[in-house]
Amino acid sequence: MTLADKRILLIVGGGIAAYKCLDxxxxxxxxxxxxxxVMTKAAAEFVTPLSLGALAGTKVYGDLFSRDDEHDVGHIRLARSADLVILAPASATRMGKMAAGIGDDLAGAILLATNAPVLIAPAMNPAMWAHPATCRSLAILRGDGLQTVGPNRGEMAESGEAGEGRMAEPLEIVAAAERILSTQDRPLAGRHILVTSGPTHEPIDPVRYIANRSSGRQGHAIAASLARLGATVTLVSGPVTLPDPMGVRTIHVETAREMLAAVDAALPADAAVFVAAVADWRAASEAGEKIKKRAGEGPPTLPLVENPDILRTLGTGPRRPRLVVGFAAETSDLLANAARKLEAKGADLIVANDVSGGGVMGGARNAVKLVSRAGIEEWPDLPKEDVADRLAAEIGRRLLELESAS
Known part of the structure; x- marks a missing residue:
């Protein structure tokens, strides 16, 4: 069993969802x-140390300044003795403290001191979960390599409001813990994987450019997931506002031609995942000065030329990686367009998503279909980080199959 004899440090945070930690x-x-x-002071308002300790069959820790526990720097000992640290529930306050590096209690000190993987299960009011401050904290934590499970959609116990913010169920957290600990052997170790992410900006003049709505969130999450599985990852990123993923070599570019040059320079690779939403066209010539609007004159013409097709160039070229994965963001005929892209561009797998309704490009969730020559696999609507984890595992499986067959 994946969890047999594994040492799990469970930090119970404040919030009504703390009762789920007993189960x-x-x-x-x-x-x-x-x-x-380990219980925070706020957690003790919802569950008792007695009940938690009885179920765990061991002592419950909670005081950073305990004379008995801290004589040998107990928080460091706890932090370093775990195979996995789970924080559940993770409140907006706790996430903010973690993102800022604040260790003003036992839980915070452990989270700063541990070198084990950390899994957090957020739980809060839907408005708090959607607040920009929480979103910033979450982005920082994920960039630091922390993994998340949930939150789920549903009715909030304390307010009756419905939305995204319910803590994941205990069995979901267990499944996430099993997934994390089962990959500690780093199944992608020794493989070099190339990932592209974000948009490209194609200049019209010094102040204007052609672009799209890609945030880079999905591509960056995929790069981070592959790195957690042990791969050496090169991420070629267009202009985004996201932090570089930890443990990933990131190359920043602006235009499609710069992205192609960076991709080519990063070869050879065992696999390549082309997530970037590369602009199909660019201005035929870039104006050296700002194009001015003049009274009485209509808008200037803007001749366009086609940008290089990075997926097709790599998918059909002589330095093709063993596994090539492309993305297809479509507003109509999703599966037909994805199937055509699979064949025309020499890909092994196309991750297709429908962006016609908005909310995907720049959003936090994605519902994708995996299109290959073997058929179509449909995944449910998931946070982009969960899509990334699933895709990274799929890439690992396919690489193993290719290596076994050769």
Missing amino acids: LVRRLRERGAKVTP
Whole structure:
């Protein structure tokens, strides 16, 4: 069993969802895990140390300044003795403190000191989850390599409001823990994987450019997931506002031609994942000065030329990686367009998504279909980070099959 004899440090955060941690401890121990509970001061308002300790079968920790526990720097000992740290529920306040590097209590000190993987299960009011400050904290934490499970959609216990913010169920958290610990052997170790992400900006004049709505969130998440599985990842990123993923070599570019040059320079690679939404066209010539609007004159003509097709260039070229994955963002005829792209561009797999309704490009979630010559696999609507984890695992599986067949 994946969790047998694994040492899990469970930090129970503040919030009504803390009651689920009692069942979570039971589920983890059923699978053979050794659970050490840590409670925040706020958590004790919702569950008692007595009940948590009884289920865990061990002492519950909670005081950073305990004379008994800290004589040997107990928070460092706890942080370093775990195979996995789980924080559930993770409130907006706790996430903000983590993102800012604040360790003003035992939980915060452990989270700063641990070198184990960290899994957080956010839980809060939907408005708090959607707040820009929480979104910034989440982006920082994911960029630092922390993994998340949930939150789910549903009715909030404390307010009756419905939306995204319910803590993941205990079995979902257990499944996420199993997935993390099962990949500690780093199945993609020794492989070099190339990822492109974000938009490209094609200049018209010194102040204007042609672009699209891509945020780079999906591509950056895929690069981070591949790195967590042990791959050496080169990320070629167009202009985005995201932090560079930890453990990933990131090359920043502006235009499609710069992206192609960076991709070519990064070869050879075992696999390439072309997530970037590259502009199909660029201005035939870039004006050296700002094009001025003049009274009485109509808009100037803007001749366009086609940009290089990076996916087709690599997918059909002599230095083709063993596995080539492309993305297809479509507003109509999703599967037909994805199938045509698969054949025309020499890809092994196309990740297709419908962007006609808005909310995908620049958003936090994605519902994709995997199109290959073997058929179509449909995935549910998921956070982009979960899509990334699934795709990284799929890439690992396919690379292993290709290597076994050769």
